[in-house]
Each structure stands twice: as C-alpha cells, then as structure tokens.
Amino acid sequence: MQSTMLIAVCSLLIYAVVVSGQDEEFQCPERTGFYPDPYQCDLYYSCTQGKAETKLCPDGLVFSDKSSNHEHCDIPLNVECGDRTELQEPKPTKGCPRANGFYRHSDPEVCDKFYNCIDGVANEMPCPPGLIYDDMKCAWPAESKRKCENSKRDLLADGFSCPNGETVGPNGRALPHPTFPHPEDCRKFYICRNGVDPQYGSCVEGEVYNEETFKCDEPESVPGCENYYEGKEIGKKSKKN
Template identity: 75%
Template structure:
C-alpha cells in the first residue's frame, strides 16, 4: 500500500470508504489517529491550508484563510468574532475567546447601535433590532446582528411603532 498525505493543514476523512477526501480539521473525526505531518508554515499561515486566528490578537472580527500557504484576511459578519475551536465566526457569548470591545460603527447622524440585547413583544431577543428616529416618525434605525446600524423608513402614510418595532398605521401608534 502506498502512503499518501493530505495537503498540509487538511486531514484525511475516512468516514466514507467510497472516496478519498481531505478536509478541514473541524469536519474530520480522526478517532485514534493523532499524528499530523510537520507544518509547512509561511508568513501569515501556521499551516499551508486552513482557517486561523488573525495575527493581531486584538483583532477578533477577522480571520485568515490560508490556501496553499497564501494568507487571505477575511471578515466575520457584523457582531461575530472568530472562534478558533470551531474554525468559524460566532457570537462572543458562544466562544471561549475573550476580546476587547468590538468597535461600533456610527451613521452620519451619529447613531450607533446600543449595547445589549433587545427583547421583542413576544419576549424573544430581536436579531436585528430597530429603533425610532429622534426627529422623523416615518424613519427608524435597523441594527443588523445588533451592531451594524442602517437607516430604515416606513412606506408613505405609515409611522414607526416603538412598541411593536414595526411600521404601523398612525392610529395604532401611542402618542401619534
């Protein structure tokens, strides 16, 4: 039998005997196999292939995707940080990683998404909470993933309802 090696950073997945496949470590159950080949590291890549923590330990919302020893810096979606153990981006509360506060973007008018979760009328956390505009009741702000602010506006004749977090008929909005 001929011994073959997967490209550095990838592991052999023997879960399906009908095809030989190399995959990222998070997708492979090695069982008792615990030996890895010597790493072929390059600048920015601890191994030739795989997903790795950003070289600047303070940068939590980006990671490096190494392909054949070439590092590619990738952003996590807004509000998420890179989780080494899962090799993916996740909510900070779901990782063991301790990061300094993520920077919060602000819109031209100065609005930035507030800290903490926002509960909807049904008692569930809103993934993309909305907030009333201070001067225009037809407008509101959307916080994508709770951290990325965007402008929103209601259709003509509708106003933003702070109790339901939606556009509504003016008659249904308290104080209108």
C-alpha cells in the same frame, strides 16, 4: 437557524506531497488503496500492488480515512483523527499559522471575521450576521468560549453602529432584529439585522418611528414628532394642523 453554524467549506483540489518512494515499514492492508498513518494525521500511504508510497497532505490539512478508495485531504474540522495526533511542521505566513485552513483574524478585537488560508494566502471572510468565529466554526456568542465584548462592529455612513447586548421589546423578549430611532429625522430609523448588522430604515409616508413600540406609528402618538408632516406634501395633499 441552528444555534451553531459551521462554516461552509468550498471544495478544493488537493495535491499531496510524496514524502518518499516506497515505504518499507508500512504494510498495506490491501493491495490497492489509500491508508492513514497510525500516528500522524496528515500522513498517509498510497498502496499499489501491495507496495506503499508515503504521502503528506498540504500543511494545515489532514487525511480523511473514510474510504480507502479515495485520496482526500480536508480541514481538521471534517476529519476525526482520533489517536493520530501528530502533524507535520507548520509553514506559517502572514495571517496563516499553517498554509491551509481557517484561523482567527489577526486583530483580536475582530471576532466576526476570520482567515481562510489557501497555500499560505490569507483571505478575510465574514461570519453570518450575529455569529463570531470560534476556532474552525462560526457560533453564537452565548455558545462560544471566546469573549468578544469589544468586537469591532460595522458603521453606517453617519456613524451609527449596533449597540452591544440584547434589546428587549414591549413583550419583554429580546428582539432578533431590533430597531433604533434616528437622532434627527422622525421618519427614519435604524435596523440591526441579527442584532449586529446595521441598515437604514424609513417609515411609509404619513408615519413616524415610535421608539416605545419599535414600530412606525401616527405622528400624534409619538411625542416630539406630532408636527413632523406639518406643511409637507403627503401624496397630493399638504398636511395642516
């Protein structure tokens, strides 16, 4: 997995707004095509037979000038605006600073989710496990300028959530998917996928979880769990001391 992951963007059918009829100031470079405004990134011109019609991308999107043969508005992450720094007045709604685009969650403590705004409707989306939303993209916390130590984490039904920070294994290296003991059952344990996504785990029959090695082990090797299978049916046999 790359250290920084960009948000996958679904294809959207974009309808531009006609700002005016024929623009008398803009000079079409070619008789036919779509051309950016030199100052405003979400403003562009449709040229037909040498006559320019002014158009405006939906709020939150900007005009992509990669090809004059295509009329395409996209999120700012995918477009290099350069000197075209001006934008139309925003049309904010609840959760959406602009009508379209990706934005931080309204709860500042929720760093691993974001809003995908489409026509002013905020759709809550998750980042991949282990990543946080860092303005237009999901990124690893260490590579983000955003501080999210208090980010809310998912809870399992019994209240377990993955702890903050790295978990170092027996070899002294951080574990990518650390495991943790169950407080009441020697055979059960928890798995934290990518360090943040909690799941239940269980050892195979006859073994118990060893929190020293982060693996399942023989009961005799785990203090406090030596007699876990005493009197319990293991396959067709009952284990005795």
